[in-house]
Each structure stands twice: as C-alpha cells, then as structure tokens.
Amino acid sequence: MAPALILRDGRVWDGLATEPRPADVVCEDGVVREVTGPRAARPGPEDLEVDLAGCTVLPGLIDCHVHLVWDGSPDPATHVDQDGEQLTTVRAAEHARAYLPAGITTVRDLGGNWDIAVTLARAVDRGHLDGPTIVAAGQTVIMTGGHDPFWGIPCDGPDEVVRGVRGQVAKGAGVIKTAATGGVYGQTHGEEVGASELTYEELAALAHEAHRRGRRVAAHALGEEGVRNAVRAGIDTIEHGVFLADDVIEDMVRRGTVLCPTAEVYRRIADGQAPDYAVRKARDVVEAHRRSVTRAIEAGVPVIAGTDAGAPGMAHPSLVDEITTLRDYGLSTLQALRAATSTAADALGRPAAGRVYPGSPADLLLVDGDPFTDLALLRRPWGVVRHQKLRRS
Ligand SMILES: [Zn+2]
Structure with a gap:
C-alpha cells in the first residue's frame, strides 16, 4: 500500500x-x-x-463552462484563426495548466476548434498534461449559419443532428454542446441574441441521441423562444439563459433543468472588453440577464458556476469572479459554493467530483x-x- x-x-x-x-x-x-x-x-x-x-x-472546484482554445483577449476567435491548429493546441494546454494551482480540479469545455479540447482531456487522463479533469464537448452541433461556426458542425434536420452527436461521441466527447439561439460574441454575420436556431424537433432528437449514448447536453440559449425549445426538448443545462419567461422557469424547476448563467462574461463584454458589435449587444442584455437569473434563483432552478473562460474579458481561470457575481445575483454563499462543487458535479453527471x-x-x-x-x-x-x-x- x-x-x-x-x-x-x-x-x-x-x-x-x-x-x-x-x-x-x-x-x-x-x-x-x-x-x-x-x-x-x-x-x-x-x-x-x-x-x-x-x-x-x-x-476541488468545478468550472462548468470554459473554452480552452480561447485566451480571454478581446477577440479570441480571431487569434485562433491567426495561430492555426498547432499553436492553438500548445496555447490551450497552457490555459489548462493554469487551473490546478487555482484549486479548480474539473472543467467542462463547451466548444473548441478542431479536436483540441477532446485531445487535452485525453492527455490529462493519461498523465501527459498536468491539468484538471476536462469534460469536453469538442465541436458543437449547430444549424447551418448558426452560432459559433468556427467550431460548429452544421446539421439541419433531426437525422443530421443525430449524425452530429454520433460524430462527437466517436471522437471522445464527454458532453454534447449545441446552440438553440444566436449569441453576443461570434463571427456569424447578423446573428441576433433573440433568434432561435436549431428547432425544437432538432433539439429533441439531439437530446435523445446524446442521452442514449450516456452524454449530457448543454445548449447555448439566450432568447426566450430558443430557451423554451431547449428546456422542452430535454436539454440538461441551459447556457447563459438571458431571457427566461415565467413558464420556462416553472418548466425548468419541474424538470430539474440546470441553469449555467455565465453571468460575469456579459458584464465584462458590456464594459468594453470585446469588439464593438459585441459590446453593443452585451449592453442591451446585461440587465435583463441579471433579472432572469435572479428570478430563476428565487424560483428554485438549480444554478451552476461556469465562466465562459477564454471568451472576451475572461482569463483562465476566472471562477471566483463568477461565484461572486452569482452571489450578487441572488445565490446565498452556501448556494454559490455548491454551484462550483456539488450542484456542478451533479449537472456533469459526476456527483463524486464535487x-x-x-x-x-x-x-x-x-x-x-x-x-x-x-x-x-x-x-x-x-x-x-x-x-x-x-x-x-
Ligand atoms: Zn461559451
């Protein structure tokens, strides 16, 4: 022994x-x-x-929403374009190594270029990389023309969505990431926060196939209708959740759907730490987001801590900033600590980790x-x- x-x-x-x-x-x-x-x-x-x-x-703490390929600079997606796959892989490994000294022993990576995050997850598991346990989505399942095209696999219709899920599972994804609406930061010309992307039928097919393969599903969902579609479709965690209608909050409580608000990143982007178009969009939504998260907390929706680390203004690691902001938005200190430990671990389907x-x-x-x-x-x-x-x- x-x-x-x-x-x-x-x-x-x-x-x-x-x-x-x-x-x-x-x-x-x-x-x-x-x-x-x-x-x-x-x-x-x-x-x-x-x-x-x-x-x-x-x-050890859990950050439920990171992008290891991104560096937290004002326009990280452009850096990845400039750096290419090999340099981005090295930089992503450097980002991963920053987590353990900060006491963060598990991260969920919700989207990255090429197969970098899945590869890093394997490198940690095999002892080649001194980093946290990485639960990686790999590439994301999006509609043609949808959010985050630089790491999205365009899938249209339930059959293609099922193929998209199977492709990521085959590559070793530990979780499936999809997009139910547009976003604040990204490269899709003219995308709007409120616009729905994959339909209810597509999201339901995606969730069914992912669950059949033992994977949880995280959906990028900001606008009211897209969040409603995602919750009804059986998505496990709603990422961002900027506009939450009362009936959707009730449905989340009933189903146990988890909210990962990524509250701090919108404040940073609204502060100006991003390209102008994203700053404008973030300023439009940051107060509505706060109200939605506070109402969800009051109603009893399970809330987990995810930073969007790597996104504009969010260095690796940024988890304590998110925990603090979630407390400002209505979690008690105990709930905020659980959001980065036991509640997070449950949402990842790995209860012992937290x-x-x-x-x-x-x-x-x-x-x-x-x-x-x-x-x-x-x-x-x-x-x-x-x-x-x-x-x-
Ligand atoms: Zn993200």
Missing part, C-alpha cells in the same frame, strides 16, 4: 453541508478513504501528515481560513490535493 496522505485537524466542507465541520481526511491512491473525527486518524510510519489547523478542506466522502476522488482545495465568511479566500488557495500529491500554492 502506498503511503496515505492525512489532512489533520482542519475543518472539512463536503460540498453540500450548511457549514464545515472539524475532521481529518485520509487520502489513499488519489481517493478519499476516510473522513474521521478531528485528530482521530491514525497514521502509519510511512504516511504523510499535514497539519491543517485553521484551514478549510473543500472539494463532494468529499469516502470513495470520492481526493481532488481537494485547501484554504487558510473559512470561505463561508470570506469567499475571496478562494482566490489564494493554501494548497491543492490531486493524484495523492499536495501542492502548495
């Missing part, structure tokens, strides 16, 4: 409870083996003990102090545990 890592005498938050409680955590082979009472774990002679008095142990319990992966964030009283502590982790190693930040 390899030596255990014993995190002694800290306060442990399991990703769900209303507050941390004093406990020791015993990690073996990269897995949480035991959570004992404080100072109760009994180390063997080879084991490594770490004194965490005054610290909090949390599940929790601390015997058998969960020992992907842990260690913070000096109590993040329940000061969320900003998440910006400066004391350390991160992954693959049975403690790395000090």
Whole structure:
C-alpha cells in the first residue's frame, strides 16, 4: 500500500453541508478513504501528515463552462484563426495548466476548434498534461449559419443532428454542446441574441441521441423562444439563459433543468472588453440577464458556476469572479459554493467530483481560513490535493 496522505485537524466542507465541520481526511491512491473525527486518524510510519489547523478542506472546484482554445483577449476567435491548429493546441494546454494551482480540479469545455479540447482531456487522463479533469464537448452541433461556426458542425434536420452527436461521441466527447439561439460574441454575420436556431424537433432528437449514448447536453440559449425549445426538448443545462419567461422557469424547476448563467462574461463584454458589435449587444442584455437569473434563483432552478473562460474579458481561470457575481445575483454563499462543487458535479453527471466522502476522488482545495465568511479566500488557495500529491500554492 502506498503511503496515505492525512489532512489533520482542519475543518472539512463536503460540498453540500450548511457549514464545515472539524475532521481529518485520509487520502489513499488519489481517493478519499476516510473522513474521521478531528485528530482521530491514525497514521502509519510511512504516511504523510499535514497539519491543517485553521484551514478549510473543500472539494476541488468545478468550472462548468470554459473554452480552452480561447485566451480571454478581446477577440479570441480571431487569434485562433491567426495561430492555426498547432499553436492553438500548445496555447490551450497552457490555459489548462493554469487551473490546478487555482484549486479548480474539473472543467467542462463547451466548444473548441478542431479536436483540441477532446485531445487535452485525453492527455490529462493519461498523465501527459498536468491539468484538471476536462469534460469536453469538442465541436458543437449547430444549424447551418448558426452560432459559433468556427467550431460548429452544421446539421439541419433531426437525422443530421443525430449524425452530429454520433460524430462527437466517436471522437471522445464527454458532453454534447449545441446552440438553440444566436449569441453576443461570434463571427456569424447578423446573428441576433433573440433568434432561435436549431428547432425544437432538432433539439429533441439531439437530446435523445446524446442521452442514449450516456452524454449530457448543454445548449447555448439566450432568447426566450430558443430557451423554451431547449428546456422542452430535454436539454440538461441551459447556457447563459438571458431571457427566461415565467413558464420556462416553472418548466425548468419541474424538470430539474440546470441553469449555467455565465453571468460575469456579459458584464465584462458590456464594459468594453470585446469588439464593438459585441459590446453593443452585451449592453442591451446585461440587465435583463441579471433579472432572469435572479428570478430563476428565487424560483428554485438549480444554478451552476461556469465562466465562459477564454471568451472576451475572461482569463483562465476566472471562477471566483463568477461565484461572486452569482452571489450578487441572488445565490446565498452556501448556494454559490455548491454551484462550483456539488450542484456542478451533479449537472456533469459526476456527483463524486464535487463532494468529499469516502470513495470520492481526493481532488481537494485547501484554504487558510473559512470561505463561508470570506469567499475571496478562494482566490489564494493554501494548497491543492490531486493524484495523492499536495501542492502548495
Ligand atoms: Zn461559451
């Protein structure tokens, strides 16, 4: 048996409870083996003990919406065009490496050029890249002329949409990303936030096939009708959700459809950190978005933290900014922390990733102090545990 890592005498938050409680955590082979009472774990002679008095142990954080190929500059899609596939791959790997030191141990990549994100996900799984677990969509399933054409596979009609899903699954996608409406930033000439793209019938066929293949579906959906189509079609997570009608919010609560607002990115774009056309569109929607997210939270829609990191104004990583903004929009501190841990993990279909319990992966964030009283502590982790190693930040 390899030596255990014993995190002694800290306060442990399991990703769900209303507050941390004093406990020791015993990690073996990269897995949480035991959570004992404080100072109760009994180390063997080879084991490594770490004194965490005054610290909090949390599940490693999850960013549910990133684009590793993008660099967070004002016009990242143009950079990718200029850099080409090979340089973009190297840069995307560099972006991925920024996550673990920040305590983010899982990211969901919702769209990238070529097969870069899927390849990086495989590189992490095989130990070639020191990055977070990546749940990658690969390329996105869009209508001809739809949102994000630079990484979209144009599919028209239910049969082509099914083919699009199968193609991404064959390449190793861990999640399927689609577009139900236009967007704020992108290269599609004349696209409008409110315009619906793939139809209800197409989205329903897509969701059915993805679920049949064991993949969840994330839909880019901003406009009211497109969000309604996506929710009715059985999409698992609504990305952005700028205009949410009352009946759609009710439907989301009833179905358990998750909202990933990416709240902060629209504020950054509206601030001017993007091309002019995108700044104008973001300024038009940012207040409506805030109202929609607040109403969804009040109604009880499950909300998860995703940054759109890589998009204009959003560097890798930006998760604590999003957690803070979600709290401004109406989540309690507890809900905001769950949005980046247990609620996020459930939405990804990997519940153990956002929790601390015997058998969960020992992907842990260690913070000096109590993040329940000061969320900003998440910006400066004391350390991160992954693959049975403690790395000090
Ligand atoms: Zn995005």
